[in-house]
Amino acid sequence: MKASIKAALISALVFPGLGHLVLRRGARGLLFIVPTLLAGGYLLRATLTLAGTLMDEVNSGRLPPDPLLVLERVHNSGIDNPVTNGAALVCILCWIGSVADALWLGRHR
Template sequence: MKASIKAALISALLFPGLGHLVLRRGARGLLFIVPTLLAAGYLLRATLALVDTLITELNNGKLPLDPLLILERVHSSGIDNPATNGAALVCIVCWIGSVADALWLGRHR
């Protein structure tokens, strides 16, 4: 298997930018790894904060154990805001970009 194909598969299936390490392009791989880690960390923090709030409301009896009401509460929480949408977009762009860049690097070596 060509190194570029292996790098693209590693970036696609494991984590964006890791395939660049196979191509010995660590600094370039960090251009994909760091933003993805920061964006994923932000999304995880926002999600865990919402889950904590929901669990507290469920335990206190403020929110009944009804899936539709919980879903309504999630939508009204404001989790779907420009910051979370931007973080999700960063993850998607870095993932697709790292695969394309790994293929491009392998072909232009």
């Protein structure tokens, strides 16, 4: 298997930018790894904070354990805002970009 294909698969299936390590282009890989980690960390923190809040409300009895009511509460929580949407977009763009860049690097090597 060609190194570029292997790098693209690692970046696509494991984590964006890790395939660049196979190509010995670690600094370039960090351009994909760092933004993805920061954006993913923000999304994880926001999700866990909301989940903790919802669990507290369900456990205290303020929110019935009805899936439709919980879903409505999630929609009303404001988690769907420009910052979280931007963080998700950064993750998607880094993922796609790292695969494309790994393939490009392999062909121009």
